Amino acid sequence: MTKNKFRPSFFAIPWGVISVIFVVFPLILVFVYAFIGEDGNFTFENFAAVFGEISNLTLLLKTIGISLLTTVICLLIAYPTALILSSAPFNRYVVLALLFIIPMWMNFVLRVIAMRSLLYIFGINNGFFATMIGMVYDFLPFMLLPIYTVLTNMDKSYKEASFDLGANGFVTFFKVTLPLSFGGIMSGITMVFMPVFSAYAITGMLGDAKTNVLGGRINAFFSNSSTWGVGSALSFVLLIIVFLTMILSELLSRRAPKQKQTTKGGTTK
Amino acid sequence: MREQRTFDKIIEVKNVTKTFGETTVIDDINLSIRRGQFVTLLGPSGCGKTTLLRMIAGFTTPTDGTIFIEGQNVTDMPPYKRPVNTVFQKYALFPHLNVFKNVAFGLKLKRIEDDKVNARGEKQKTMRKFTKEEIAEKVNRALKLVGLEDYGHRDVNSLSGGQQQRVAIARALVCEPKVLLLDEPLGALDLKMRKEMQIELMKMHRELGITFIYVTHDQEEALTMSDVVVVLNDGVIQQIGTPKQVYDEPANAFVADFIGESNVISGTMLKDFDVSFLGAEFVCEDKGFAKNEKVDLVIRPEDIKLLPETAAEGQLLGTVISTVFKGTWYEMEIMANDYEFTVQSTVEAKPGQNVKMLIEPDGIHIMKKLRTVNEFEGEIDGENSVYICGGSFEVDTNLEKGTAVKVLVPFDGVELTDDEDDGVIGANVTHVLYKGSYYQVQIYTDTDEDFYIDTTDEWDIGDRVGVIIDKSKVTLEVIEEESEKDDKE
Known part of the structure; x- marks a missing residue:
């Protein structure tokens, strides 16, 4: 072994530079703009404008509502699907799981445009229903993948132990499989709820005036250079909500059981 | 008493075959296990022992044949209905439950018979669950049995391997199974811990009086612990017997080779009680073979007596190749008539020395050749x-x-x-x-x-x-x- 002149942390420098340019700097910009008025001086006016406007608050509630609804629907579809895909005899066909996940690798604008054409064919016009279909369709893989991963990696012997101790399939699911997949569910929820919360392109392309969400309003603020300050303030509020959600899900995930990843296989013959 | 008699055979495996795809893992096995015995399924990895255990537990169903538990055909019965519990190789403790809840898992699901007096004052048989107090009492008793009394609140991941294994045993025993199945339960423990657990398991078996079926590839473990050893190879039972029987009277060359150190030699049965091998004739204790039938024979290293080169007794003359001191005895490799014997003796012979080897009739065990x-x-x-x-x-x-x-x-x-x-x-x-x-x-x-x-x-x-x-x-x-x-x- 030759002595390494560099400490491993040196390799993190490129990542550090990139994150400063693309993450920290924009955040500072948002922060600064949020506290600068039209005249260029420090002010709380932007925040006053955000909280003073009652429609902003109803929009916030509506956004939370749509995000929650999308997350719940995604979970209800993804969990049974993941369960089926990870169970015998389907688990032999990774291709099946891939079919659900492949859309993730395609640009979502393309997907939404395709979805819109499809919906028109079925006579579904822009509106709340179309938006929900678009949202669920778009974010389903993000819910499916973590749950599927947890379920396929789950040691078979937990289920067997449960059967062995007198639990039938039903009881085993609720007392063993479901609690053990909690970690996957939590990361699925996080990966769907947070992006949906700030999404505006889907609502813009599939929705109508009534389905306008917070993201859309921020977009509107930024298309007019005189309202950047208010837009920044609103973005700032949104960021804080997303941040709080992250902390909450992290706290919940910590309670999730940590499965020991013992060597797989062994003598199951 | 009589009822117990009828179910003297607690488990019966009849003509069971199991194939996975093209490979036959268990090949037409018949086995009956008597109530209260400590039975070990012993064999090299891939011999089908775990598969056999899993079929008794109900995790896999036989391709062919039937399995009875207490006279009841359980071949297609799901595991949760069978009166058996399993201790898994990797413990399989539920990571989301603490020690107490792990052990209580089976009890919470159990229904017991209960006499209830109905409105008309008649006694009725009903089923009820255990009460919280009953569960707590049973769990604590089981934890005490395995020496983990104060561990109920502990997170299972914080326990050592040995402690986890004890919890797994308590979790299975608390359900009061008719048969306890153990799938290489000590495989992941270090040697000292293994020895301790072996003794504890034997103690538990004596105290509880239930049937244990124990899977292992460790012949020493099998010989130490069991009442009956079932030696398996290639999905076929090679021999069933007490530890002494399989050691002293191996049924074939495989068993002789697998269990203990041994010298396996090909020979010819000249007539009853008379066998020839390595160019010499020996008196033995076996009979009933055809004249000049080719046989395999096994001689244990401790059954060979070493005498000086000049001794009148002794059938074979050999040269010592190597000597290793093993604590209480010397293990020597001795070449005689082109065969390299392994010999254990308390008397040392130096490498290069010529010795006479004496093999008494009871030291030669004749086995039918598996295939000629x-x-x-x-x-x-x-x-x-x-x-x-x-x-x-x-x-x-x-x-x-x-x-x-x-x-x-x-x-x-x-x-x-x-x-x-x-x-x-x-x-x-x-x-x-x-x-x-x-x-x-x-x-x-x-x-x-x-x-x-x-x-x-x-x-x-x-x-x-x-x-x-x-x-x-x-x-x-x-x-x-x-x-x-x-x-x-």
């Missing part, structure tokens, strides 16, 4: 060629093409080649047994057939080899049309 000739069914597929085991082998014959034949190939009529392409067919070496002057090699062809080969070359298990047959040593027997079915069984 390789036998295959095939078909003549051309002029002077026969098709068996997925390849066309050259033979001397004037039989017509298409004739069904039985092909007999003696062990020394097969040659193995390093390069698979040099042989007619390819095969894998599955077993190598040193028989003194030569090795008996067992190979497994791609068509699921076994060859036994006597060779002086040393092969390693897992080697990929080519197979050539010496056409001068092959015997062909025509299979009559009518008897064809019988031959195929």
Whole structure:
């Protein structure tokens, strides 16, 4: 072994530079703009404008509502699907799981445009229903993948132990499989709820005036250079909500059981 | 008392076969296990012992055959209805539950009979769950049994391997199973811990009086702990007996080789109580063999007495090759008539020294040869060629093409080649047994057939080899049309 002149942390420098340019700097910009008025001086006016406007608050509630609804629907579809895909005899066909996940690798604008054409064919016009279909369709893989991963990696012997101790399939699911997949569910929820919360392109392309969400309003603020300050303030509020959600899900995930990843296989013959 | 009598055989396995795809893991096994016994399923990895246990537990169903527990056919019964509980190899403790809840898991699901007095004052049999207090009492008693009284609140991941294993045992025992199944439960523990747990398991078995079925590949563990040892190989039971029986009277060369150190030698039974091997004649205690029948015989290293070179007694003269001090005895390799004996003795003989070896009649254990000739069914597929085991082998014959034949190939009529392409067919070496002057090699062809080969070359298990047959040593027997079915069984 030759002595390494560099400490491993040196390799993190490129990542550090990139994150400063693309993450920290924009955040500072948002922060600064949020506290600068039209005249260029420090002010709380932007925040006053955000909280003073009652429609902003109803929009916030509506956004939370749509995000929650999308997350719940995604979970209800993804969990049974993941369960089926990870169970015998389907688990032999990774291709099946891939079919659900492949859309993730395609640009979502393309997907939404395709979805819109499809919906028109079925006579579904822009509106709340179309938006929900678009949202669920778009974010389903993000819910499916973590749950599927947890379920396929789950040691078979937990289920067997449960059967062995007198639990039938039903009881085993609720007392063993479901609690053990909690970690996957939590990361699925996080990966769907947070992006949906700030999404505006889907609502813009599939929705109508009534389905306008917070993201859309921020977009509107930024298309007019005189309202950047208010837009920044609103973005700032949104960021804080997303941040709080992250902390909450992290706290919940910590309670999730940590499965020991013992060597797989062994003598199951 | 009488009821117990009727179920004296608590588990009966009848003609059970299990195949996974093309491979047969368990091949037509019959086994009955008596109530209260400590039975060990012993064999090398891949011999089917775990599969057999899993079929008794209900995790896999046999391809063929039936399994009875207390006289009831449970072949297709799901595991949660069977009166057995399992201790898993990797413990399989639920990571989301603490120690107490893990142990209580089975109890919470259990229903027990209860006498209830209904409104009219009549007694009625009903089923009820255990109360919280009953569960707590039983769990604490089980934890006490395994020596983990104050661990109930602990997170299972914070426990050591040995402690986790104890929790797994408590979790299975608390359900009061009729049979406790243990799948290599001590495999992941260090040696000292293993020894401790072995003694504790034996103690538990004595105190609880329930039947234990224990799977292991460790012959020492099997001999130490069990009432009955079932030796398995290639999905077939090789021998069932007490530890003493399988050690002292191994049924065949495999058992002799697998259990304990042994010298396995080929010999010829001259007549009853008289066997010849390595060019000398010996008195033995076995009879009932055909005259001049080829046999395998086993001599344990401690059954060979060493005498000075000049002694009048002693049947074989040998030269010591090496001596290793093993604490209470010396282990020596001694060459005699081209066979390398392993000998254990408290008397040391130095390397290079010549010694006389005396083997008493009770030190020689004669076993029937498992197979004396390789036998295959095939078909003549051309002029002077026969098709068996997925390849066309050259033979001397004037039989017509298409004739069904039985092909007999003696062990020394097969040659193995390093390069698979040099042989007619390819095969894998599955077993190598040193028989003194030569090795008996067992190979497994791609068509699921076994060859036994006597060779002086040393092969390693897992080697990929080519197979050539010496056409001068092959015997062909025509299979009559009518008897064809019988031959195929």
